[in-house]
Amino acid sequence: MIATDGLTKFYGDFAAVRGLSFAVRGGEVMGLVGPNGAGKTTALRCLAGIIPPTSGAVIIAGHDMALDPLGAKQELAFFPDExxxxxxxxxxxxxxxxxxxxxxxxxxxxxxxxxxxxxxxxxxxxxxxxxxxxxxxxxxxxxxxxxxPKVMFFDEPLTGLDPLAIRRTKDIIMQQAKQGVAILISSHLLHLLEEVCSHVLIIKRGEKAAYGTLTQIRSQFSTDGTEVSLEEIFIRIAGEDGGK
Amino acid sequence: MNAALRYLLLRSLVNSVRTRLLRLRQPKYLIGAVLGGAYFYFYFYKLLGQNLGSPRPALPPEALTAVWALALFGATLFLSWVLPASRAALAFSEAEMAFLFPAPLSRRALVIHKLLRSQFAMLMLSALMTLITGRFREGPQAWFAMGTLWVALNTLNMHRIGASFALQRLRERGLADWKRRLAFLLAAAALALGIEWTRRSFTVPPAQDTAALLHQLVNNGPLRYLLAPFKIMVAPFVAHDLAGFALAILPALGIMAAHFIWVIAADTSFEEASIAAAQRRATFLTAVQSGGMRITSRSAKSRTPLWRLRPTGFAPLALMWKSALKMGGRRTLAWWSAMFATLAVTAWFVRNHANQQGADGFSIAAVIIGIICYIAVLLSLVLVGQTASGQLRHGMTMMDLLKTYPIPGWKLALGELLGPVIAGTLLQWCALAVGGYLATTLIRDPAAMAGLTVAFCIGGLLLPVFNVGMAILPSVAALMFPGWFKPQDAAQRGIEQTGLRLVMGVGQLLAIVLAMLPPLFFGACAWFASARLGLPLPWQAATSAMTAAFVFALEAALGIAWLGTLYDQYDGSEE
Known part of the structure; x- marks a missing residue:
């Protein structure tokens, strides 16, 4: 449903997103995680066809965003942070x-x-x-x-909501995924992402730092066989240079 | 046009009008609407439309066309090709971007939506310009003028958008802004040379016959070709009858249509720059609504404070320290000091040379600089108070925090007002000093000079307390009637908001007049008492001024105390 290959976005000389490739199939929920300024919102905007990428391909439900933007947009929904x-x-x-x-x-x-x-x-x-x-x-x-829509992009959908609204929004997202919608969520609420996401993509300075199912990522970062939380993984990745 | 976008425009318009009409049930908006309507009627229609607009310019139609064509040419060149520095951006609201950018809409549909959405403003502007040029007194010709203005404004707008797309493409190909501006500068210089060469080639009309000279210039040489499309655009403006207007408007509409095709055919990416522009606009509006309006975006760099803040001491000084930082700290102080040093040196140079024979230019310069200083002081009489009051009202939006401070309301009010008042007064004193110094160029009589000095000293003495008074009044209004004068309403537009601002302005004026009565009374008493004591005139004036200033200061202190009480009792939830 969502497929991207080498997605890159430059602002002048600054690479906000560089060489991002991943896929989200129908029914999957992918969490997009990264420190502030990592390029999450830029990536989401490129994927939703709001801004054009500098290079790379974005395919939404079989429609190439560059060649058939209207067809691709007909199949997606974008939910901004506010x-x-x-x-x-x-x-x-x-x-x-x-x-x-x-x-x-x-x-x-x-x-x-x-x-x-x-x-x-x-x-x-x-x-x-x-x-x-x-x-x-x-x-x-x-x-x-x-x-x-067959594809949904959520940019910080749970920010500023009360616990009841968070629970309700989360349930709605899960419900949409069960109906076969491919969902990409950007959020800092890592414990909630752990509850709803099947896959996680961690980006840092616009580049892919980790990508896979939650189980794969956990095993990748587990040193002594004990289960590590997404928060721990995030801190390890972001903390390598203080998240800068 | 896309059906959804048409729905959005029409439904928004209907709901906006409905909401505005429905809220007239509230006395605040009803009174505001009545007063605002009266203001627009009397100011624009009666005053500008009938007085300022007449008599009509004595230029013949050809010269009038030439003037309008030249103005349009200059505006097009400057606004579209020289001034723009940022990337191509169309002004969309944040809601439009959230709904329309990810939707299956082509760029062309978005551009058309943007152009259609601007039509109401274009029509209003055309009507206003027709009104202030006095054309509404001329019957059907007013509609010709309005139609021409609408076509010209739309064409100019589309040209600006098309040019921004073209400039973006040039930028993407590596053409720096400074190179483009240099190219236009060189082209302008070449044009000026061409015009001068043309002027020399034909029989020079009498110097005083400007219209004839203009007529010859625009019909010969490079301007003949450059202004041709612009003359077509403005030709309907001088049409005398419907047939003439219809004939003239068709080619103008053709040029507008060509621009429309140019703009919608350009497939330039404007989304990123539009998002950035919308975010800047939203930040600005939020700042305006919270009472902390900034005319320009300021640097986010840290500022050096004017003085080191001690951990203990008089609390209002801490708020003053914060105000000084907000205004820019030492950097701003250095900038203004340099400005006034330059002004003072210029004034000294101009005055010294103005006293020499045959130095009329310096005398004129002295008068101009002096007048500018006086105008600045006059404007600041309102602006300083408004700025200080704005700071205090901005504080009201953070009342939850301020009320937790262990500081009485009067100290908070004093601290918030003092910073802008002191800064404003210093600027006023500098301007007054330069203006007064330059006035000595014209006044040679020692007695008159002494009188002037005394008058300036009295003015200077009264300025700080006057500024405090001007700052207290709108603040009191905001605290006493929070539902009527909300800081959040600062960014609102409409007739009723104009009316409410009028209420505030008139109230402020009345209050300051009333507040000045006691100082005037006691100042006059001091004048007569000192006269009876046989004091010389300058001493009489000084005694009188100091008495008036003392009474005014006493009133200001009482005002601050009152403001403090209101601040302490203020309940934001009552809004």
Whole structure:
């Protein structure tokens, strides 16, 4: 579902992402981990077709992002770290607008289902100014799920949410994965990633530092046969030079 | 146009209008809307539209076309090809980027959306420009002017976008900005030479006949060809009837359409620069909404404090120390000191030479520099107070932290206000000193000179307390009526916000007038008392000024105490 080969992004002379290659199949959840400034957001933006990579290929559900960007984007959803909504569209209108963006024929029916699933029915006709951050996050999720994407990119999806909202978001992500969606999540909440991710990609200074299933990564970093946590692995990788 | 983007524009417009109308149920917005509407009507329509706009320029239509074409040419060249330094970016909101950039939309669709979204602002600007040029008094010709302006502004906007795409491609091919600017500078120099060569080649019209000279210049030599498309753009502006307008607008629309094709055909990556620009804009708006508005982005480098802060002492001094750091610390002090040293040396040089015979240029320079100084002082009478009050209101957004400090409210208020007030007063004194010094170029009579010196001293003495007074009033309003004057509203736009700012301004003016009555009364009493005692005039003035300043300072101290009480009692949750 998500495949990338040699993904590289330069800002001037600075390589934000360099030679990143990996694949996420349908039903898999990959955690993208790295210190601040490691290039996670840049990588996600390149993968979602928001910014063009300097070199390398990105394939989304069989569509090459460089050759068929619209086809690739039709199959993906990107969730930024902050839920950014239009000031003058109500919750329901956000869904109607998103439905039109993706040319959904059953927008109304599916939107109502999502509103119910995310407990947004009683807020359907209010503007974002009246919503809490958690509510806005739910609206962003509903908009992202509306066109039934095969690929989802989450950039720090759990930041700023209360424990209940974190649990609910996590459940939703797991539910989407069970339905066959390929998911890539960037987050610093490592214990939560351990709960939801099947695979992990650790990047440092834009380059791949470790990649594989959680079990593979754990065994790779285990020195005496004892199980090491993702946090321990992250600290070892990031701490080699202080995470700089 | 993409159906989803059309939905977004229309639905947002409808909801925006609906929300604005619905909130008029709140007295704050209703009063603001009424006053704002009245302001726009009387200021723009009555004052500018009927007085400032008349009489119409006496230039014949050809010369008028030439002037507009030249202005458009200059604006196009400068704004599109010389000024731009950053990468090609289109201004999108953060929500637009979150929804539209990952969506299956082509760049072309995004550019069209961007162009359509700017149409409301273009129409408003065209209407405003038509209004202030007094064309609305001329019946249907006003609509010709408005239509022409709309076409010209849109073409200029599209040219700017197209040029930014072209410059980005040039940059990607290794053309540095300074090389491009040098090339344009050389081209401008060549053009100037060409114009001068043309001017010498034809019969020179009488020097005072500017219109004739302009007419000859724009119809001959290089300008004839360079201005041709711009003359087409502005030709409908001077149309006399509908038929003439229709004939003239068609070629202009053709140029606009060509620009549209140029812009949408360019497949240049603008996403990265747009994201960066949107983040900068969001940071700026957040700063404005929290009351800490910055006109420009400042360096994130650490600053050297003006003095070493002792661990114990008068608490407001710590807040002043923080304010001084915020303003830039020693670096800013050094910069302003250098500025005023240069100004003082220039003033000294100009004044000395102005006294010599045949040095009219120096006399004029002295007058100009002096006037600039006085204007700066006049403007600062409002700005210093506003800046200081802005700092205090910015503090209100961090009330949760400030209220935990073991410091009484009056000390917090004093500390927050003093920094900007002292800095502003020092600048005012410097400007006043230079302006006063240069005034001696014109005034030779010793008595008048003495009077002027006394007046300047009185002004200088009253300035700091006046600044404190100007800072206290908006702060009191913000603390007493937090729902009406929220720091977060600073970035809001609209008629009702204009009206609310008007309420604040008028209230401030009335309050400062009232606050000045006691100092004036006691100052006058001191004047008459010292006259009865037989003191000479300068001493009379000094006694009077010092009394007035003392009363004003007393009022300021009471104001600070009041502000402190309000600060202590302030309950942000009541907003």
């Amino acid at each position: 839920p950014r909504l239009f000031d003058y569209l109500t919750v329901r209108q956000h869904l109607e607008f998103t439905g039109r963006l993706y040319q959904m024929k059953d927008t109304r029916q599916h939107a109502e289902e999502l509103l119910g699933m995310l407990d947004l029915k009683d807020k359907a006709d209010v503007l974002p100014a009246e919503l809490s951050r958690g509510m806005k996050q739910k609206v962003a999720l509903a908009c992202g799920f509306l066109h039934r």
